[in-house]
Amino acid sequence: MKKLLVGSIFSDDKPLQKQWLDLQLKYLSVTTDSYDHVAVVSKIATDDYFGSKTKVIYPQDMNLTGSDAHTQGLNLLLEYFRSNQSNYENFLFIDGDAFPIKKQWMLSLLNKMDSKDIAIA
Numbered sequence: 673m674k675k676l677l678v679g680s681i682f683s684d685d686k687p688l689q690k691q692w693l694d695l696q697l698k699y700l701s702v703t704t705d706s707y708d709h710v711a712v713v714s715k716i717a718t719d720d721y722f723g724s725k726t727k728v729i730y731p732q733d734m735n736l737t738g739s740d741a742h743t744q745g746l747n748l749l750l751e752y753f754r755s756n757q758s759n760y761e762n763f764l765f766i767d768g769d770a771f772p773i774k775k776q777w778m779l780s781l782l783n784k785m786d787s788k789d790i791a792i793a
Contacts (some may be wrong), residue, residue, distance in 0.1 A: 676707040676778065677753060677760045681745035681767040684715035685722055692769045697725060699771035704778060708760075710752055711768070712745035 676793050682689045683716040689745070693711065699709060710791060715734055722728045729752060746765065753763045762778070 674706050674708055674760050676704065676764060677710065677761045678704075678707055678764045678766055679710045679712070679749035679753065680766050680768045681712045681742055681749070682722070683741065685713055685717050685719065689713075689768065690721050693722060693725060696768070697767070697772040699773060703772045703775050710749065712748050714741040714745060719774075722745065727786060763792075 675699065680696060682693065699708060700709065708727070710729060711722055712729045712731065713722055714731060714736070717723070717728070717732070718780075728770075729748050731741075731748055736744055749765060757763075762782070772778075
C-alpha cells in the first residue's frame with residue numbers, strides 16, 4: 673500500500689501549467705516517499721504532456737472557469753480519493769502552483785494533525 677495520494681487542479685495544459693506540474697512533481701519526488709499523483713485538468717488537452725507524467729482526470733463540463741472550475745476539480749479529486757481509499761494511507765489536496773520544499777514534510781504535518789496538538793477553543 674502506498675502511503676500518499678496527492679491531487680492537484682490545473683486550469684489547462686498551457687506552458688505555465690506544465691511548468692507548475694513539473695515543479696510539483698520534482699519537489700514531491702525529492703521530499704516525499706511512496707506517493708502517487710493525480711491531476712484534474714479543467715480544459716481539453718492539447719497534447720499528452722500531463723498524461724505522460726501523472727494520472728489525469730478531465731471534467732465532463734469543460735466550460736466552467738475560475739472558482740466554479742476549481743470547485744468542480746476539488747469534487748472530482750474527492751471522488752477519486754474516495755474510490756481509491758483502500759490503496760492509500762493519506763491523501764493531500766495541493767494547489768497546482770504549490771510544492772513541498774522540506775524533506776519529511778509529511779511526518780511534520782501528520783504530527784501537527786495528531787489530536788494532542790489540536791487546541792479546541
